[in-house]
Amino acid sequence: MLYNKIEEKDVEFFESVVGKRFVSANPAICASYSSKSIMGLESQIAEAVVRPRYTNEVRNILIWCSDRRIPVTPVSAGLSGGFACPVFKPAGVHLDMSRMDRIIEIDEDNRYVVIEPGVTNGELWAYMKKYHPDYIPPIADGAPPAATVLGDGIDRGFSLVTSSMGPQGEIFMGAEVVMPTGDILNYGSMALNGTKPFYRWGLGPELFSTLMGSQGTMGIVTKGVVKIFPHPHFKTVKAWAMGNPQDMQDLTLQIGKLEFGIAHNTVMVQGGNWPLVMTRWPKDKVPNDYSFYEKIGIPKWWMNWEIWANTQEELDFVCKTIDEYAINFKNSDKCREPDAIREWKLHPKQIESRMKKPNKIAVPYSWWEAGFLFITWYTPWNECAEFAEYYNSILKKYGFAEVMWIASIERCRQAICMPIVCFDSSKPDDFIRVQDMNRETTEYCLKKGWINYRPDPNIHAPSTYSMAGTYLKYLRKVKEMFDPNYIMHPGRLMLP
Known part of the structure; x- marks a missing residue:
């Protein structure tokens, strides 16, 4: 697909629509909008940043850019980094939607x-x-x-x-x-x-x-x-420790199936492994082996249930039921490591911090080295343990910390599995290492039928759509109906 670069007449038109104050073609300003973090590593610097305030301004900009074949990337905050910014050249207009804040x-x-x-x-x-x-x-x-x-x-x-x-x-x-x-x-x-x-x-x-x-x-x-x-007033967080991801998966699934009276009260169910703790601190400040964390009570694997209730009695009932199921699971033949199953008593400040909204729990992973990348996949809940074991083995193979976060979607109908890749973003070789690992894991995960969330347009998307058959054909027809000149940011969908 051929696109036109932005010319002076384009900048003048944008200024006539939103005002000169809200348009910039300054390379330094445009570069400040680019990022390589969190959800993706590829991005381009836009040729102009335009900040509309009203729907009609957006409409006029899109009609102009469509007629001129200038690509447009809409971004509200851009905090996902990477593919939230333009991916292909020419990068065209970065449409900053932050002024539309009513x-x-x-x-x-x-x-x-x-x-x-x-x-x-x-x-x-x-x-x-x-x-x-x-x-x-x-x-x-x-x-x-x-x-x-x-x-x-x-x-x-x-x-x-x-x-x-x-x-x-x-x-x-x-x-x-x-x-x-x-x-x-x-x-x-x-x-x-x-x-x-x-x-x-x-x-x-x-x-x-x-x-x-x-x-x-x-x-x-x-x-x-x-x-x-x-927004009920009765809340808490329950946490149980496990020794492996399979026990974490199976116990959590049992509780997730209690859909009326229990699982609906567990608004956030999430867990992971001990490197989640390790990699939230600078690499040179904490030990890298599990023995240190074991001494301070950090389990190898765990799951948190954030519970909301309308009354204290309701809250107590849900907590009691989770505890009963955990103890019964510990004593059952389904449990692989009974000795590792225990309640992880959280300090009140830990509970308070977990329930504070909005939070910044994603930010500290960059302290470990210099950057981090979330590579996220959806799996059936009863396959999330297999995903964790596989992906951690690949992280280890490529020399990354084995950081795994897993959370329940809709009472354990699905799992969102997120390896957190901590790497040094100042080293070009580390980018290559991340992407090589990404290619290997993508091939395996797609064969298992797992689906990537926010796919990489150069790795996940081509592999995914090569397996989608007729779906891609009709997705392109939908794209052409809405956007016949293909000006909208093709992003992770590999369109065109």
Whole structure:
């Protein structure tokens, strides 16, 4: 696909749309938007940054860029790094959506919030705490306060209630989207003009799924609707230790199947292995062997259940049930290492820190060396232990710390498995080592039927779509319907 580079007349047009103050073609400013971190290693420096404020401004920019065949990459906060930025040259327009930051409507009865793409986790959490304290928004757990709510929602990400309610894609109710052709499309029940966004599936056949996980390839979301949830006052975190990932998987699955009265109360269920602790500190400050962590009570593997309840009695019942199931599992013939199964008594400050929202639990991994990369896969829950054992063996093979984080999606129907690759981002050889490992693991994981989340456009996407058959053919037809000149950031979908 051939694209045009940005010329002076393009910059002048953008300035006429959003104002000179909100356009920059300064190479230093453009470079400041580029990043190589967290979710991907490839990115390009855009030729211009444009910061719209209103839907009509976005529309005018897209029509111009489509006519001129100038690529456009929409970014709300860009905190996922890497592929949140342009991937291919010429990088074209970096459309910074952060000025579109209005909280438009909060409906407590129908339990949704309508927001613009620049609204951050911290802003929405603080606003609702002040004006709607009985409800919480589905902010991304682990992401910093500056990350955006809609960015995570469109990516079908992981929120603070994902184990109970499902991934962010399940709680995204509707959207206003500007297409590269200039059309404005409303998804969900909002497709019927004037209708509240109370029903995700709208006027079926529903086009909603063409937006979810699209990585900015189909159009630009200018308004989004996500569910909000009751915010009960009775909370705690239970943690149990295990000696291996298989026991962690099997015990957690038993509890996840208790879907009424127990598992729905466990809003966040997540765990991992002891290097998760080690790699949250500078490499030269802590020991690298397990014996040190064993002495201070860190188990080899563990699982946390964050529990919300409406009454103390309800909270006590859920905690008691988890404990009973853990003890019964320890004494069963399904348990591989009974001696390792024990309750991990958390300090009140640990519990308080775990439940603090928004949090920054993802940030400290960069302290270990100089950078880190999340390579995330979805598996059936009952295959997450196999994933962990395999991937840790490959991390070890390539000389990386064996860091594994695993969390439940929708009461252990799926697992989100995230090896955290800690490497020195100042060393070019380390980038090569990461990508070589990524290629090897991708080939294996796809053969197992595991699905990558936020795929690398140079590694995951080509391998994935080579196995997708007719699906890719029709995905491209959808792309061409919405974006006939292919100007929207092709990102992780390998389009074109």
